[in-house]
Amino acid sequence: MKPIFTKKVTIAEQKDIALHLNQLGINQNHFSIFETQLNNDSNKTYDLIAGLGDKKTFKLKHKSLNSVDEFLSNSVNDWKFIQINYNLYKSIYTELPSDKKTSFEFDLITIIVPETVVTIKNDELSIYSEDASAFDLILNGIDNKPTIGNKQNNKLLKFTTFQEYLLQFNKIQNHLKRGDIYEVNYCIPFIIKTNQLNLIDIYNKQKNISPAPFTSFVKCENDFILCASPERFIQKSGSKITCQPMKGTIKKSDNEEENEALKSKLSISEKERAENVMIVDLTRNDLSKIAEKSSITVKELFGIYEFPHVFQMISTIEANIKQNTLFSEILKALFPMGSMTGAPKMNAIKIIDEVESFSRDLFSGSIGYIDPKGDFDFNVVIRSILYNQEKQEALVAAGGAITIHCNAEDEYKECLLKANANLKLLGIDQSDLNLQQA
Numbered sequence: 001m002k003p004i005f006t007k008k009v010t011i012a013e014q015k016d017i018a019l020h021l022n023q024l025g026i027n028q029n030h031f032s033i034f035e036t037q038l039n040n041d042s043n044k045t046y047d048l049i050a051g052l053g054d055k056k057t058f059k060l061k062h063k064s065l066n067s068v069d070e071f072l073s074n075s076v077n078d079w080k081f082i083q084i085n086y087n088l089y090k091s092i093y094t095e096l097p098s099d100k101k102t103s104f105e106f107d108l109i110t111i112i113v114p115e116t117v118v119t120i121k122n123d124e125l126s127i128y129s130e131d132a133s134a135f136d137l138i139l140n141g142i143d144n145k146p147t148i149g150n151k152q153n154n155k156l157l158k159f160t161t162f163q164e165y166l167l168q169f170n171k172i173q174n175h176l177k178r179g180d181i182y183e184v185n186y187c188i189p190f191i192i193k194t195n196q197l198n199l200i201d202i203y204n205k206q207k208n209i210s211p212a213p214f215t216s217f218v219k220c221e222n223d224f225i226l227c228a229s230p231e232r233f234i235q236k237s238g239s240k241i242t243c244q245p246m247k248g249t250i251k252k253s254d255n256e257e258e259n260e261a262l263k264s265k266l267s268i269s270e271k272e273r274a275e276n277v278m279i280v281d282l283t284r285n286d287l288s289k290i291a292e293k294s295s296i297t298v299k300e301l302f303g304i305y306e307f308p309h310v311f312q313m314i315s316t317i318e319a320n321i322k323q324n325t326l327f328s329e330i331l332k333a334l335f336p337m338g339s340m341t342g343a344p345k346m347n348a349i350k351i352i353d354e355v356e357s358f359s360r361d362l363f364s365g366s367i368g369y370i371d372p373k374g375d376f377d378f379n380v381v382i383r384s385i386l387y388n389q390e391k392q393e394a395l396v397a398a399g400g401a402i403t404i405h406c407n408a409e410d411e412y413k414e415c416l417l418k419a420n421a422n423l424k425l426l427g428i429d430q431s432d433l434n435l436q437q438a
Contacts, residue, residue, distance in 0.1 A: 037211035051114030187399025248313025
């Protein structure tokens with residue numbers, strides 16, 4: 001597919017275009033934008049990619065994945081923007097039902113074929129559309145600035161105290177001691193009742209406070225995702241498929257010398273390495289279901305990556321995918337991602353459903369796109385705000401890997417650290433809450 005318009009743009013112009021796209025998209029039923037805010041991703045494809053409007057829409061509400069492949073086969077030459085709900089696991093592990101209620105209306109899978117696609121790559125703006133005048137819509141009005149939101153008067157409806165966390169942590173430890181699991185990702189929710197949010201303003205502040213390689217702003221009718229994710233779920237380029245599970249976190253210091261010591265501490269930590277390598281092994285096993293024989297390689301093990309507030313341990317696994325592998329087969333092999341479940345995966349999902357007090361929905365699911373060549377890139381929805389405009393409720397969630405060597409207080413503090421930036425964006429200050437151990 002050839003673009004109808006191309007133009008070289010400066011970094012400043014890119015920021016204005018992204019802002020203008022947000023203003024256009026927020027007034028449509030469906031809108032997605034993905035931006036790279038940090039250049040620590042060697043596999044980066046685009047600096048920005050956005051989809052406006054909905055030429056075709058597919059929504060999976062029930063358990064069969066066959067209809068996903070049918071829709072994709074009828075949209076081969078189109079761009080597809082996709083949201084994958086964590087609860088899709090119920091279509092893959094059908095013996096693990098869950099009836100947890102949610103404030104959101106995200107379907108198990110939503111696929112949008114947009115009317116207009118905008119990309120920026122190597123400082124070149126490209127616009128793809130059947131409407132020859134689409135470039136006027138994109139380029140006109142980029143000097144408009146968003147209205148700054150009113151002072152927020154939001155209320156935290158639900159959170160997990162340390163005592164509540166400890167109770168579930170001990171249940172997980174009992175499972176670990178019995179050998180039911182080796183590791184599980186336990187997450188806690190912060191549910192906020194809001195007034196009318198200025199989502200564009202919040203998203204732009206989120207990008208500035210927590211720049212990340214997989215930043216995204218997605219609208220799906222009344223539901224929104226504002227995401228500053230540092231983690232890639234899966235990428236396909238030609239026959240090569242790449243997974244980059246992230247396990248291992250340490251808080252940064254304001255002192256550069258201390259940061260070097262912290263990076264070294266994370267790099268050699270037996271606990272963090274054990275958590276990471278378990279998920280690497282799980283991912284290799286998952287990939288073996290769809291990969292060409294002997295093609296799976298660990299390109300990088302225990303890589304230490306810098307982000308604004310933390311250092312993260314990330315490993316990279318690559319494989320050559322078998323010819324004619326369907327998208328549903330990829331999801332059945334790899335979803336949910338091991339970094340957000342644990343090992344063994346099915347047992348971990350079962351324990352997550354037992355100990356967590358909320359429905360994850362899009363949190364720890366994935367959002368991304370498939371291009372007309374069939375290549376794709378999907379993130380892991382973490383460091384995010386889910387928001388339902390009709391109910392005016394927001395969800396911020398955070399978690400971490402629990403192994404038999406973990407300390408409950410340390411893990412709880414890590415959850416608070418991961419949630420803190422997005423809570424502040426919603427006007428919630430953790431220091432005002434009775435979150436810590438009594």
